[in-house]
Amino acid sequence: MQKTKSMSKINLGLVGYGTVGSGVAKFLSRRKSFFKNKFNTEFVIRTICDVRQLENVRGLGKARLTRKFHDILNDPKIDIVIELIGGLHPAKEIIMEALKQGKHVITANKAVIANSGKELFQLAKKQNRHLYFESSVGAGTPIIKMITEGLAGNKFKSIYGIINGTCNFILSEMTQNNFSFGQALAEAQRRGFAESNPTLDINGMDSVHKLAILAYLAFGKFIDVKDIYREGITHISHADIEHATSLGLTIKLLAITKKENDKIEVRVHPTLISQDHPLASIHSIYNAFYINTDPQGNVLLSGEGAGQMAAASGVISDLVNFVSRGDRATLPCNLYSEASGLKIRKIDQIKTKFYIRFMVTDKPGVLSVITGILGKHGIGINSVTQKAHNPTATVPVIMLTDFTSEKMLRLALNKIDKLPVVKSKPVAIRMEKLL
Amino acid sequence: MQKTKSMSKINLGLVGYGTVGSGVAKFLSRRKSFFKNKFNTEFVIRTICDVRQLENVRGLGKARLTRKFHDILNDPKIDIVIELIGGLHPAKEIIMEALKQGKHVITANKAVIANSGKELFQLAKKQNRHLYFESSVGAGTPIIKMITEGLAGNKFKSIYGIINGTCNFILSEMTQNNFSFGQALAEAQRRGFAESNPTLDINGMDSVHKLAILAYLAFGKFIDVKDIYREGITHISHADIEHATSLGLTIKLLAITKKENDKIEVRVHPTLISQDHPLASIHSIYNAFYINTDPQGNVLLSGEGAGQMAAASGVISDLVNFVSRGDRATLPCNLYSEASGLKIRKIDQIKTKFYIRFMVTDKPGVLSVITGILGKHGIGINSVTQKAHNPTATVPVIMLTDFTSEKMLRLALNKIDKLPVVKSKPVAIRMEKLL
Numbered sequence: 013m014q015k016t017k018s019m020s021k022i023n024l025g026l027v028g029y030g031t032v033g034s035g036v037a038k039f040l041s042r043r044k045s046f047f048k049n050k051f052n053t054e055f056v057i058r059t060i061c062d063v064r065q066l067e068n069v070r071g072l073g074k075a076r077l078t079r080k081f082h083d084i085l086n087d088p089k090i091d092i093v094i095e096l097i098g099g100l101h102p103a104k105e106i107i108m109e110a111l112k113q114g115k116h117v118i119t120a121n122k123a124v125i126a127n128s129g130k131e132l133f134q135l136a137k138k139q140n141r142h143l144y145f146e147s148s149v150g151a152g153t154p155i156i157k158m159i160t161e162g163l164a165g166n167k168f169k170s171i172y173g174i175i176n177g178t179c180n181f182i183l184s185e186m187t188q189n190n191f192s193f194g195q196a197l198a199e200a201q202r203r204g205f206a207e208s209n210p211t212l213d214i215n216g217m218d219s220v221h222k223l224a225i226l227a228y229l230a231f232g233k234f235i236d237v238k239d240i241y242r243e244g245i246t247h248i249s250h251a252d253i254e255h256a257t258s259l260g261l262t263i264k265l266l267a268i269t270k271k272e273n274d275k276i277e278v279r280v281h282p283t284l285i286s287q288d289h290p291l292a293s294i295h296s297i298y299n300a301f302y303i304n305t306d307p308q309g310n311v312l313l314s315g316e317g318a319g320q321m322a323a324a325s326g327v328i329s330d331l332v333n334f335v336s337r338g339d340r341a342t343l344p345c346n347l348y349s350e351a352s353g354l355k356i357r358k359i360d361q362i363k364t365k366f367y368i369r370f371m372v373t374d375k376p377g378v379l380s381v382i383t384g385i386l387g388k389h390g391i392g393i394n395s396v397t398q399k400a401h402n403p404t405a406t407v408p409v410i411m412l413t414d415f416t417s418e419k420m421l422r423l424a425l426n427k428i429d430k431l432p433v434v435k436s437k438p439v440a441i442r443m444e445k446l447l
Numbered sequence: 448m449q450k451t452k453s454m455s456k457i458n459l460g461l462v463g464y465g466t467v468g469s470g471v472a473k474f475l476s477r478r479k480s481f482f483k484n485k486f487n488t489e490f491v492i493r494t495i496c497d498v499r500q501l502e503n504v505r506g507l508g509k510a511r512l513t514r515k516f517h518d519i520l521n522d523p524k525i526d527i528v529i530e531l532i533g534g535l536h537p538a539k540e541i542i543m544e545a546l547k548q549g550k551h552v553i554t555a556n557k558a559v560i561a562n563s564g565k566e567l568f569q570l571a572k573k574q575n576r577h578l579y580f581e582s583s584v585g586a587g588t589p590i591i592k593m594i595t596e597g598l599a600g601n602k603f604k605s606i607y608g609i610i611n612g613t614c615n616f617i618l619s620e621m622t623q624n625n626f627s628f629g630q631a632l633a634e635a636q637r638r639g640f641a642e643s644n645p646t647l648d649i650n651g652m653d654s655v656h657k658l659a660i661l662a663y664l665a666f667g668k669f670i671d672v673k674d675i676y677r678e679g680i681t682h683i684s685h686a687d688i689e690h691a692t693s694l695g696l697t698i699k700l701l702a703i704t705k706k707e708n709d710k711i712e713v714r715v716h717p718t719l720i721s722q723d724h725p726l727a728s729i730h731s732i733y734n735a736f737y738i739n740t741d742p743q744g745n746v747l748l749s750g751e752g753a754g755q756m757a758a759a760s761g762v763i764s765d766l767v768n769f770v771s772r773g774d775r776a777t778l779p780c781n782l783y784s785e786a787s788g789l790k791i792r793k794i795d796q797i798k799t800k801f802y803i804r805f806m807v808t809d810k811p812g813v814l815s816v817i818t819g820i821l822g823k824h825g826i827g828i829n830s831v832t833q834k835a836h837n838p839t840a841t842v843p844v845i846m847l848t849d850f851t852s853e854k855m856l857r858l859a860l861n862k863i864d865k866l867p868v869v870k871s872k873p874v875a876i877r878m879e880k881l882l
Contacts, residue, residue, distance in 0.1 A: 039742065043600055050784050051777070146597075152743040154597025162581075162589025162597075164767035165478055166760055290728040290749065300747075307474065307756030308587040312735075314725065314747040321742030325601055332599035336779045342486070342771045349485055 020053045022335065025084035025115075027106055028096035029062040029069070032120055032147070035324030036094065037071060043328075053335050059084050085109045092334065094327060095119040104128050111139045118330045120147035120323055126224040130234045133348040142343040144330035149175065149222040150299045152325030153315030157333070159229045159303070160345040166305035168230035170270040172446060175222045177297035177318045178206045178213035179245050179265040183282075184295040186253045187262065193248060205297050205318075215244035216265065216280040223267040226301075227278050231271050232351035235278055241359040243281035252369060252439060255397070255410045256284055261367075262292040263441065275357040284367050284443040291446065302446060310447065360419045365394070365443040367412055368425070373433040374400075374407045382409070382428055389424040391416045406435045412443070455488045457770065460519035460550075462541055463531035464497040464504070467555055467582070470759035471529065472506060478763075488770050494519050520544045527769065529762060530554040539563050546574045553765045555582035555758055561659040565669045568783040577778040579765035584610065584657040585734045587760030588750030592768070594664045594738070595780040601740035603665035605705040607881060610657045612732035612753045613641045613648035614680050614700040618717075619730040621688045622697065628683065640732050640753075650679035651700065651715040658702040661736075662713050666706050667786035670713055676794040678716035687804055687874060690832070690845045691719055696802070697727040698876065710792040719802050719878040726881065737881060745882065795854045800829070800878040802847055803860070808868040809835075809842045817844070817863055824859040826851045841870045847878070 026033050040047075040055050047053050057075040060066060061084050066077045076083075084090055085106065093110040095117060097103050103124045110117050112135070119125070125132070125148050136143040146156045159168070174180050178200055185196035197214070200206035212218050220240045228234050245265050256263050266283040269276060285292055290312050294300040299317025304310050316322045337343070372378050383393055392414035400407045413421070425438050461468050475482075475490050482488050492510045495501060496519050501512045511518075519525055520541065528545040530552060532538050538559045545552050547570070554560070560567070560583050571578040581591045594603070609615050613635055620631035632649070635641035647653050655675045663669050680700050691698050701718040704711060720727055725747050729735040734752025739745050751757045772778070807813050818828055827849035835842045848856070860873050 035742075039600065043602075046600070050782055152598070152601075153746060154593055157592065157597045158589055161768060161771070162592045162764055163587070163760070165474065165481070165763035166587075167478075288728065290725055293723065293725040293728045298745075305760075308760040309751045309757060310733075311588060311750035312747065313749075316744045322744060325598070325740075325743040328600035329597055332779065333596060336596070336777045337772055338776045341773045341776055344767065344771045347485055 019048065020335070022053060022055050022092060022331075023058040023090050024055060025087065025090040025093045026057055026060045026096065027081050027084060027093060028098070029060050029066060030096065031320045032323040032327070033060070033062075033096045034071070035320035036096070036327050039321065039324045039328050041071065041073070051332065051335050055331060058090055059087060081106050085113050085115075090115060092116045092118060092331070095121060098123065100124055100127055104132070107132060107143070108135060111135050111141050111143065114139065114141065116142045116144070116334060118144040118327055120145070120327060122148040122218075122221040122225065126221040126237055129225065129228060130348065130350070133346045136346050137348060140340070142334060143346055144333060144343070145345070146330050147323045147326030149225050150301065150315065150317045151319065151322035152329070153299055153313060153317055153322070154326070154329060155226070155301050155313055156229065156345055157329070158311070158313055159226070163303070163305055163308055163311065164344060166308050168271065169304045169306060171226050171230055171268070172291065172302040172444070173223065173226060173267040174264055174291060174294050174298070174300045175267050175317065176213050176216075176219045176265060177299060177316070178210060179219070180294065180299070181205045181297050182214070183245060183248070183253075183263055183265065186248070186250055187257065188295070190250065192250050193246065214246055216242040219265065219267045219280040223269060223278060223280060226267070227269040227276065229345065230269065231276055231354060232349055233276065233354045234350065235356060239278070239356050241279035241281065245282050247439060248282055248441070249439070251408060252441065255369065255408070256367065259412070260287050261285065261443070262287050264291060266444065268444070271354075274353050275355055277357045277362055279359060279362070282441050284441055285446055289446050304447070360417065363415045363417050365413055365415055366421060367410065367441045367443055369439040370409045370411070370428065370434055371406045371436045372409055373435065374403050374405065375433070378433050379409065381431060381433070385427050386411075386413070386424050389420045391420060391424055454483065455770070457488060457490050457527060457766070458493040458525050459490060460522065460525040460528045461492055461495045461531065462516050462519060462528060463533070464495050464501060465531065466755045467758040467762070468495070468497070468531045469506070470755035471531070471762050474756065474759045474763050476506065476508070486767065486770050490766060493525055494522060516541050520548050520550075525550060527551045527553060527766070530556060533558065535559055535562055539567070542567060542578070543570055546570050546576050546578065549574065549576065551577045551579070551769060553579040553762055555580070555762060557583040557653075557656040557660060561656040561672055564660065564663060565783065565785070568781045571781050572783060575775065577769060578781055579768060579778070580780070581765050582758045582761030584660050585736070585750065585752045586754065586757035587764070588734055588748060588752055588757070589761070589764060590661070590736050590748055591664065591780055592764070593746070593748055594661070598738070598740055598743055598746065599779060601743050603706065604739040604741060606661050606665055606703070607726065607737040607879070608658065608661065608702040609699055609726060609729050609733070609735045610702050610752065611648055611654045611700060612734060612751070613645060614654070615729065615734070616640045616732050617649070618680060618683070618688075618698055618700065621683070621685055622692065623730070625685065627685050628681065649681055651677040654700065654702045654715040658704060658713055658715055661702070662704040662711065664780065665704065666711055666789060667784055668711065668789045669785065670791060674713070674791050676714035676716065680717055682874060683717055683876070684874070686843060687876065690804065690843070691802065694845075694847070695722050696720065696878070697722050699726060701879065703879070706789075709788050710790055712792045712797055714794060714797070717876050719876055720881055724881050739882070795852065798850045798852050800848055800850055801856060802845065802876045802878055804874040805844045805846070805863065805869055806841045806871045807844055808870065809838050809840065810868070813868050814844065816866060816868070820862050821848070821859050824855045826855060826859055
């Protein structure tokens, strides 16, 4: 018979008791006996800090309540601080102070890792503590662990991510239910998949933060979020979705990072991909990560990337990671070793193929003028489609270009936009051929 | 400035130097400086054991060569034994002896974990050593780590896996390139994706071993591989693929395990799923795992599940896991705690919908006889399709049933098979509605 080791007790301090915080408490309470039986561990929420009155909140058990986070940071009995308030400040200061006080930290905060990860990982290393952040990208879909542990040793070549559930929901609804952008956004809000102010989701900023974290983990370079190219989904119309579908393509908001020699690309923009590709089947609020590594090849991971219990699941996996690893072990996602000499390739220098929709007056010669201007800018055309014909109305013309630089495309489109026969600003969407 | 810790040196003993073993050696040699810089660790292959002459093999470095595995097991300087010979014996004895000698073990051996995992995990626990087996399922696609660590704490409800690359390649070629089964198998062999004797792949046995491991990890119950229902892909014809496609469905060899209250299902068989589902987009030699957990929801993981460097990638991730975890930590995938009271639901008791193809003489009244027999067995019909009409020939009739038990279906099909108008054994393929 095995000797039974005595039960470990881990004291937690929760900073922030909103949606995710209460999800963590619920998860721990539901699975209490599982953690005892399997990991011989009892997780105790010792203190909860929130700026709101929590006295009447149910399900807090014996946790002490406070509005001052120093009550947690200064408590020597607390082993792990779980930071769930979001935003850069004071989250960063709370994490730093916790590490200095000798506590391990779990956070779900993408802004703080994207903006200050370098400093925080260095501090964690100095203090010999762990900083876990699984829920910061993809919530409970374990992408951080997959990149830093599951595929450890591989060379990363590219990551294509659908990393904003709100945008993916909107584009899916536009594609599958023929919704306009506005209808799809309203539906997302009605179902709780979009904030009442959805700006940071639909303008791509949320994806930018998450992409900064992925690029660091994959390539070992922290990238200033200001250096990440960003384009949201507000200019995508239902017409574009229909044209894309008829061409065997699907529009997704992709976060893309690639490395080639000493150059890396980091960009967030709507992207046309083949309907055959597994990423095209990722619908609704799901996130997905399509990663190319050497020698493992392509790996796809997908799951719900938001929501109370999904985010809680990521925090719980961090807790289990800590328990199974112990105090003094090395945490792979904290190993800070910046790749020297890596440079960011600016969006101007990146060549992709483009889908372009022109709204034009339907008369002879229009196509030849437009293709002429494109040709003068060195932009090859792979296909031209004009389905509707109506000499008295504006009709869409769809062109798919060959590889061209952003810069030349913008120059050409500016000229074309000024033609009297072109009736609204041309819409250009990048295409990616995923292997 | 940080203190630089002295470099760790980990001595490895490789048992088996075939495709995967030489892949591991290649991987370690290519990424030597990466492991030094990031993990402050040098992995040294101290001894290689193989039954073949290795003296003239290139790239072995300073490794000592032996044909006796005891030279590795008895060497006190070896920290980790990497077992890559496959098959149950003597792999099991080598792993047990290594653990008893105080060594950690990494194996890529599905047979030994599926058949003897329980005994091996108990021994590893007793010896306070680690037994890693990431490559045993999905090769370098990190499914073991995802189930045992990434989704730790979640309750597992079901796993649907495409876990045999050979079968997925064959079915993909039949679907995409209109190949017959025989042509697709020959193509798989030509491209090195199928063994010269492909029996264990195409009869589902390889998937059965891997499913036993997944079911244990998800539900905490070791299942005798003999208790896993198994049906291969040899009876799938190109006609079935075509009919499936026209119905918006795709045929995949799925390994399925589900838990409902105290009953679990474990079965491997060709399965019709909707073309919309992400698993339907998993083509060629790729593996995929579609996992439903509470509360994280559905998670999909996919990657190459076989091949020299993919399998080596899984072994390397085990090595990094060991390095980051340290000698005395707990390895979640070794935590042995068998769920008591769980019972296996026999295939007879499992209800699914079925696709059935009958080859019949095309004359009036045939459909009514067949549907009459199905009806008497309580089998409802959701749709009947007969596309071709030719009174002088045998034509296919496709029926999709409502939920029915395996047992009633077999009884009904046996009766129908005896009708003079039915010209060949009816083909029945289960359908699953994946959420």
